[in-house]
Amino acid sequence: MNQQIRSSRDTAQGMRPRLDPEGLFDLRYAAFLETVSHLRVRLHRYCARMTGSALDGEDVMQEALFEAYRKIELLDDTLALRPWLFRIAHNRCIDFIRGRRARQRAEAGYAGDDIVLPVEPAGQGAGRAIERLVVHLPPKERACVLLKDVFDHSLEEIAELVGSTTGGVKSALNRGRAKLAALPVQPVAAPAHDPDLARLLGRYVELFNARDWDGVRALTSADARLRVSDCYNGLLSDSPYFVEYERAELPWRMGQGAIGAEIVLVVDRLYGDVWRPAHLVRTHAAGGVIDRIADYYACPWILEMVFEDG
Template identity: 80%
Template sequence: MNQQIRKSPDTARGMRVWPEPDRVFDLRYAAFLETVSHLRARLHRYCARMTGSALDGEDIMQEALFEAYRKIELLDDAQALRPWLFRIAHNRCIDFIRNRRTRHAAEAFYADDDVVQPVEPAGPGAGRAIERLVVHLPPKERACVLLKDVFDHSLEEIAEMVGSTPGGVKSALNRGRAKLAALPAQPAAAPPHDPELERLLDRYIALFNARDWDGVRALTSADARLQVSDCYSGLLSGSPYFVEYERSELPWRVRPGAFEGEMVLVVDRQYGEVWRQAYLVRIGATGGVIKSISDYYSCPWILEMANAEGIYPGLLAGIVSLPTSPSPPPPG
């Protein structure tokens, strides 16, 4: 984060500032945890819509929270914590978009739109439709439309978050709204057909459900990375990942699925006689070898977001089951 974190100009307006005693860091950390506990789902929703992926949004949110935690001693105004977290997450999203080169493609698509007349929001209830379409906007317009029309921030608040001015935000907002109004209906994306990846995932699922951990490890590279949200980020070889699944008291099974146009693994948990989808696992592979595993077991907001009515129409309530080869019966 390159922006300077500003001190509160005064306390006469009732603004709560950090105290000076020795326990200042402990107090900041406690306030940080309290704020994060209430803000995470909302922060994830913003990152997911900025990146166009609920899973990428979760990864970026984790990075943003870690960055904020490392820099918490720089924050002098307790009331600035919430917008500060949004600003860090926003900057991380912009970096992600630039790295994926989506900004250039989006801006080139609308290169001729130099002057746009003001356009009002589509009206109450349009927020979810906007969320699905903002990915087609350039990053600044995307952020301004989200923060104003979905999250209901003021122009001044948005300007501080995105590093602009209220006038610049208003202009970006008008452009973004006009482009959204002109967009055609967007069909739900289907995952690309990748026979090699499908075979690898089928093999992984069969071995995983059979608790053949040596067989599962044989499918991964020596330097495979593991990320378990809120728990672990590092080498798979140095983690107790498979041991934790072996020790699990609640029966589980893994099956293939599709989420936001990407092949994923769906972990189901058994409650009585009923199996329910619990969370997603993302597998990254190169050359028929697994290079990364991202496990989202501690992120219930991802499925809540996917299953919310109207957010992912046509995507099997967010998750699509894909056919797979026969696997051992579920534990029980």
């Protein structure tokens, strides 16, 4: 979008290389940025499945990456970056789950001692099926099943990541697999959406597509917050957000969509003669106005996951 955004993407999602006291580039940060560039999609997938949402997963992953970036000086061995990043992301996911008290919790109750095999044999689509089901598991079981049956980590690696023993991982893995195998097959009901929010966002989309920025601003609160992935986090009024859409090189249009029970905004781009979904925008409203906007324009992996899940 703007130069600020483009420059932040050029430095691996807004994390700029640091200099040592003598002005020399610190190789730890080079290794960090390189690792993040290759690992980010996998980290997002893990966080998304742990939190139960592709958008929440992106938010949690970004927090984890910035935490890791701030603490990189504490890591002596750059070869340990990958498990270290997963561990920080895992801890952030646990914090997120604990903080969302209204979350549906899975029933406990498996006490068997026999080894429980994975829910499905390895093969096309098996991992994705497990990924979609693990949201029904408690956090530790969810993490163990994901890390073993989807990401193929060893028991020892999982134990270090979740702060447990190999025996504890085996037990959690068995319980999780057993619960997944026992889940009933249920039809997916159409989610119920807030009609007032749908009307508000419908008007927002109408004005946005008309480039009526004064009208759009009138639908937002005076202290509305904006976060553009990796690029900006602050007051909407202090940002060039609408100006950058006005200046966008590729034609675009906005519409409404849904991820589960959540209404989201979908930005399409015109490629040749074809309109294609490009990225998602998340909003929050209170008192009849929008008070938070999160624009995920630089995160194509979110749409990929949404399309996978249907």
